[in-house]
Structures are given as C-alpha cells and as structure tokens.
Amino acid sequence: MADSSWPGCAKSLKGVILDLCGVLYDSGEGDGVAIPGSIEAVKRLKESDLQLRFCTNETQATREKFVAKLQRLGFDISVCEVFPPAPAAISVLKERGLRPHLLVHDGLLQEFEAVEKTNPNCVIIADAAENFSYQNLNEAFRVLIGLEKPILFSLGQGRYYKETDGLKLDVGVYMKALEYACDLKAEVIGKPSPTFFQSVLSDMGLKPHEALMIGDDLVNDVGGAQCCGMKGVQVRTGKYRPSDERHPTVIADATVDNLAHAVEVILSQRGLEA
C-alpha cells in the first residue's frame, strides 16, 4: 500500500512546487540573500526525475525582473517555471472586461502597461510596501466606495513576510483594511486560491496527489496546497514562527529546517542519494 504520509509519500511523487521568498532566498537590501543550501537543493531537484515549478505571491516586480534577480543569486530558474499572481490577474481582467485602479509596487506597473486603466471598475492591490500610504489607500477606497458593484482583487492575502531587516506587513493586511472599510470581500488571486494552484498543476500535467508544495507560510503555502489535495511541507526559514507548529487548523505534513533538508529527505526516499 502506498505510503501516504511524510516521508514515505515522497516515493510516489511526480512533482514538487516551491515557494520563492523564505524558501530559496530572503528579500531585502539589493537582491537579498540566498538561504544556505537552497541553490544546491534546487539544482538537485532539477537533476532528479521530479517535475519542478515555482509558485510565488511575489508582486514587487515583474516575473522577468525577479527571476533575473534569483539567477544573479545563483539559482537555476527560468521564467516559464515561475507562477506569480500578476499574469493570472491580467487574464481575469480580460475575461471579465474589468479596468483596474492599481495599488501596487512601482516595480509591478510594467506588468499592467497594456491594460486599460481609465475609468476603473475594480481595484487591484498587491505587495505595495512603501506605496501603502494613507493617501494611496484612500484613493483605492474612494474608487471602491464609488462603484455600484465594487470589486477588489488582492494578489495574495499574506499577513507578513521576512526581509533581511525584520518582518514586514504584507498585502493581506491592507486587503482586510479595505474589506472592512467598504464592507466587501476581496477576491484573492494567487496562493492560497485553489484556481491558482490548479493552474500550476495543469502546467505540470499532474494530479494534486502527485505533487508536494514546500513553503514558509503555513496558511497560504501549506494550507492552500493541502486544500487542493497536495501534500504541504513547511520550512523553518523565512517568515516561519515556532507558533506555526501549534496552529489551530493547519497541520503541515512535515516541518523541516530548510529546503536543503526537505530535498535530502525526498531524494533519499526515492533512492537518489547524491
């Protein structure tokens, strides 16, 4: 009978999905810093027979820009392997004929260059960091409160993330702020939305039980993946906090020190020790 729990479940896996920030690297000054062992871990996964994709809620820059940053840090990673929320958001806008008011990081604006933005009928918020000023939030609020059918898209719903100089508030905090102000519920594009995970699985041609997600965010990476039927492993790097291991509703399939350790276990289960 196939082993359905960690680490035995690694034997029947066909693909691995990795979060970026907090798993591969910590963002911060300049390009940030690679997490020890992660560069080698990604290399080992690529050399194995497992399919590999990267699923991120990164929205401070376009996909091209942050993949280039990771390559500079030494990671073997290419644009077509990476799934961030912005391209998914643009598809949704097209499908539903929506024109967005954007509250995003300057680095993400380029992603929306070709999108019609005059006379907005929805608001998109992402990890805007310093752009989360009272004035900018007020502007977004006024767009929403002035719409008969207000629609708020939030690219992710994270509470905070880790940078080299400490924890910082993430988009989810401001999503909740606008939800409260306007008495509406935002639509989340990105983790932990099941549609988002599904798009990655489709690209890999895999069923959920054939894939495993590794992330530092218990609720959005691990919980989100588990809701889709995937296994979810949390690493103790990035935004991890000890209290995560006592969470009332999300229990990771495993909690490991870092990506290098996770990959070590996965590959040795499959008889592929280096």
Place this chain on the structure above:
Amino acid sequence: MAGRRALKAVLIDLSGTLHIEDTAVPGAQDALNRLRQASVAVRFVTNTTKENKRNLLERLQKLNFELQEKEIFTSLSAARSLLEQKQHRPLLLVEDSALEDFTGIDTSEPNAVVIGLAPDHFNYQTLNKAFRMVLDGAPLIAIHKARYYKRKDGLALGPGPFVTGLEYATDCKATVVGKPEESFFTQALSGLGCSPSEAVMIGDDARDDVGGAQNAGMLGILVRTGKYRDGDEKKIDPPPYLTCNSFPDAVEHILQNLL
C-alpha cells in the same frame, strides 16, 4: 412604551450630526437650546480622534452652540482612562492635536500601541513598527474603529481599517474604547444619575452611534446628515428607534414623544 422610563439624558454625536466640518447643521443651535429647556441632561459624545476637548469646545462655540467642556466626552478620554488603569506606556498613533489630552502619560519605552486617526502616521514604516510591537506582546488599543468619515473633499478612511489590518497581521484583538463599545456609552452617562434605558443617542452613523447605543440599552435616533448613506438604517438589527432628516427633527420628536 411599556417598561421604558422617562427620558433623563440625551447623548449627541458631533461631527455629521451637529455640524459638518466648519458648518453647523441648519437649525441645530436652536434645537439644542429647546432641548436644554426640557429637564434632560445633555452630553456631547464623539469618536473624533484628531481634536482634543478644548478644540471641540472652541469649534462648537464658534458655530454658536451653547455648551461647556465638562459636557464633552470623547474616545480620547476613554483611552486615557484605560492607559491610567493598566499603567501602559503607549506608542501614540494619534494626530499631534490629540496629544494634549494625553499630557502626563509616560510614553518612554512604549509597551502598548494606541491607534487613532493619524494619516501622517499610517505610513508603511510606522505601521510596521506598531505591528512588530504587537506581535511581541504589546496590547493594541483602538480609539475607535470607524470605517470612514466625511471630509470636505469626500469620504476618507477612518482608523477602523488600519486596526482591522493589524489585528489580522498579529492575530490579536484590539481593545476598542470608543463607539460602538458598550463601555463608551455607559462611561458617557456616568455622573448623570441615569441608566441607559433613560437615555437616547442621536447620531449619523448607523452602526457606531445608533447600533452601539441601542446595544447598551439606550434608544437610538439616526439622522440623515454627515456620513449617512441611503439604506444605512437597514444595516443594523434591531433597526433605529427612529430615522429622521436631521438633528432638529430628532429634538422635535424627543420633545413631543419621549418626555
């Protein structure tokens, strides 16, 4: 009304009910004077976080309203009481003008976060600082949680959205001291020798003024001025005791029906 005692006190909201920015609601001054001629106590209650009691008094007197400073009860007063009670040293995220009402409170090495309406402080850096303090165990005290308020240039975000965001970020609940907390209304009535069932609240915010007051056992009258938007009366349960056009109409109703 069976079981209801005669009215002894009227609580009146300020911004949006008696005035909007620097303009009085038409007829409000006369209505207030007529109310004073009846034998009810009057208290002016507000969640305004930018202005200290002295500012509020001056503004209202400039608009020809007759009142005394001791009749004003604000959420800043309520916050100060809590800080003194618990001996917290606060990081005060309030407008400079509000600081006057906290004179004498030790703010060195803060171990609590007090959050009011402070657009200048609600930048990413300062909110991150507050977030880290609360994550490390500092209590989060909210002056109030208003969703938005009406400014001359349109609607503007209140402190509520930011408090909600920080609660989500830290998985902690803020202690709210202003409307619509029950403690705010009962504190406002203290010293008047009457219970909530002998009082009525008049305000423009369905949830915070009317809902909060009725939850505390008072009657609530919703006025269609200030931040009122069509259909607000349907947003609370039970609905307002009365919805009327403005403060003078509310006073008329009280004089004819509740005394």
